[in-house]
Amino acid sequence: DGGITQSPKYLFRKEGQNVTLSCEQNLNHDAMYWYRQDPGQGLRLIYYSQIVNDFQKGDIAEGYSVSREKKESFPLTVTSAQKNPTAFYLCASSTLGLAGGRELFFGPGTRLTVL
């Protein structure tokens, strides 16, 4: 398992605290994504970025923030405004080639628990 890494694997947070999840990739992919995975639900897109210094909101961006200062890195901050932050967070990356579908390469995930 290489290519895209996330840290930490487990994260505990008290209510009212902001926390930042790390995501790094060495696949030279232009696009990076953050998904949230809850039991019995599919993967839901939080934010995505297709180029350095630019990012777009996904379907459930409220209470989250991101930055893309380097091509390799796409950290996610879960703010205190996120009402229900306990979840499994997956980072992914892909190419932006014009030919056909673009496979998502996922990181191993971070499980966030709010105490």
Place this chain on the structure above:
Amino acid sequence: GENVEQHPSTLSVQEGDSAVIKCTYSDSASNYFPWYKQELGKRPQLIIDIRSNVGEKKDQRIAVTLNKTAKHFSLHITETQPEDSAVYFCAASPNFGNEKLTFGTGTRLTIIP
């Protein structure tokens, strides 16, 4: 926006039998349909995908079929093996990209030895 429904949510089959997972989508503009497999404790991985200009695609024991008129697509796994046990997610996208990729809720497949 797109809505993807996936059935069943859980599926158990005897080893060696076939398994079928079905998904329906709502946006007629969707043209790319990937399937991801997530083994317990591991990250999701793409196992097969299909575009709207193709009705069926096979890769060894795995096949996907697409019915654009009915707006549904299915994953077929033949000669199932214990390592097929996992959660499978279908997804649909209108532009081959991932920005608009909508996932189904997943099917937990258990292969009974």
